Amino acid sequence: MLECYYLLSWNERTSVLNNQREIPTVTMLTMKIKNMFENNPSLQDCWVRGEISNFTHHSKGHMYFTLKDPNSRIKAIMFAGNNRYLKFIPKEGMKVIVHGYVSVFERDGAYQLYVDDMQPEGLGSLFLALQQLKEKLQREGLFDAVHKKPLPSFPRVVGVITSPTGAAVRDIITTISRRFPVADVLLHPVIVQGPGAPSSVAEAIRAMNELGEVDVLIVGRGGGSLEELWAFNEEIVVRAIHASTIPVISAVGHETDTTLADFVADVRAATPTAAAELAVPHIVELRRRIDTLQMGLQKHLLDRVKDGRKRLERVESSTVFTRPTHQLNQWRQVIDNQEDRLQLALTRLANQQNRRLSQLEARLVQVSPVERAKRMEQQLMYAVERLTRATGQVVQRDENRFERMLDKLDAYSPLNVMRRGYSLAYTSGKKRLIRSVRDVNPSDQVLVRVKDGWLDCQVWGLEEENTDDGNE
Known part of the structure; x- marks a missing residue:
């Protein structure tokens, strides 16, 4: 890798160095590979046939082994939570069919098969058929809890569908007869093994179901191998149980045996004996319960009688029975008190209403148009009086002011000057005041204002004089 790096050009090496952040780490690459496995549906739900080698059963319960064929091999692991239900012990060299999913063990960067079910290869085809039928019926909803019917509490007739010669029928009949002998058992013998x-x-x-006399059905048989119990894995049996209107208890094989009939039945029993115990109550427990209820009922009735007797005694000893007139007199006294209280309340109410009426009348008088007109007339009189007084004051003030102005006007009046012997000369036409000899010409007509009239005169001559202040 180092030699290949130096074979790169300078620009290419610079580009690689600049893009180092985009190069994934080993963990990132491993996670990408793991996601490729986990996003492939065919690798997340797969069946594999092969031979076990390098088998190790860990102390914690996990099974580590290699699954191989003549050309290839793959590491596999089956955790304790899954292998505890195996009905056989895997061994070195055993040919098996396993179910599981493929993923990557991140620490080693190696892919391996995670197994959740395993069957010997001899039963492989049968087991695969069973799994396929189970998945089909499950998708149709035949195993859903919504279809489960409750068992009757006190069945009159228990129907049993099983072999008439097997141990299962004897166990069921014996258990029902012992627990609930009042129930009848109706046996319908069938073939439980074979084509x-x-x-x-x-x-x-x-x-x-057509007979209509049975309250609950027990369907099953004793234990056996997968082939012997196969009849209860057939689709025709599963659909018949699902279509039953009678509650069905499945009792196939032993506790570790599981068939499709167990999934579709309303209740699954571990054994035929357990099915009989689920189908009927125990008569001894019922009698004990009845005795308990009877004792409780008797105690309840006795307590009721005692309480009733005590109440009767209290009533008999009360004053109602011993002195009936006393209670009547007390009621009369109560009535008298109530009458007094009622009379007092009515009087108080009447007084309150009268006061309220007086208040309303007073308010009505205040808002009456006549009273309102009187008040407005009085207010008008007051206003006229104030206006007259104010007008007189204004007139008096103006008269005083006028007199002062007259005095001043008289002081400045030319007539007042004329009384002292002065006169004023005006032009004849426009009566303009003659202030200078230049305002007239010889032979002009002039008017002279004296104290008591006018003089019509003519200018015969002009004589101009110089003044001391230089004004004309």
């Missing part, structure tokens, strides 16, 4: 078993079981379920 005709699925149709036999499905037909029995339909017949029980």
Whole structure:
């Protein structure tokens, strides 16, 4: 890598150095590869057939091994949470069919198969068919909890669909007879193993529903291998249980055995005996419960009687019975008190209404048009009086002012000067005051204003004199 680097040109090496931040780390590259695996649906839900090698069962319960064929191999791991349900012990060299998903172990950067189910190759085709049918029915919703029906509390007739010769039917009948002998058991014998078993079981379920006499159905058989229990994995049986209007208890095999009938049934029982226990109550427990309820009822009734007796005694000893007139007199006294209170309340209310009426009358008088006109007339009189007084004051002030102005005018009047022997000369036409000898010419007509009249005169001559201040 170093030699290849120096074979680059200077510009190329500079470009690589400048773009180092864009080069992913090992962890980033590993995560990209892991995401490629996890985003591929075919690698997240896959079946693989191969031979076990390098098998190691860790102390923590995990199983590490290699799955191989003549040409290739892949590392695999099955965690303890998944392998605890295996019905066999994997061994070196065993050929198996496994289910799981492929991913990358980040620490080593290696891809491996994470297994969640494993079957011996001899049962592989049968197991694959079972898984495919289970997924199909699950997609259709046959296993949904919404379809589950509750079991009756006190069934009259318990229907049993199983082999008449097996141990399962004996266990069911014995358990029902012991726990709830008042219930009847209706057995519909069927074939539980072999080619005709699925149709036999499905037909029995339909017949029980058509009969209409059964309150709850137990469908099952004793334990066995996968092939022996296969009838209860057939689609015809699963659909018959789903279509049943009678609640169905599935009781196939032992506790570790699981069939499709267990998923579709309303209730799954671990064993046929457990199915019988679920189908009917225990009569001893019912009797004990009835006794408990009866005792509780008796105690409740006795307590009610005691309480009633005490109440009766209290009533009998009350003054209502011992002195009935006393209570009547008390009621009369109460009535008298109520009458007094009522009378007092009415009087108080009447007084309040009278006061309110007086207040309203006073307010009405105040807002009456007549009273309002009187008040306005009085206000008008006051206003006229004030206006007259103010007008007199103004006139008096103006008269005083006029007299002062007359005095001043008289002091400045030319007539007042004339009284002392002076006169004023005016031109004849326009009566302009003659201030200088230059304002007239010889032979002009002039008017002379004296104290008591006018003189019409003619200028015979002019004589101009010089004044001391230089003015004409």
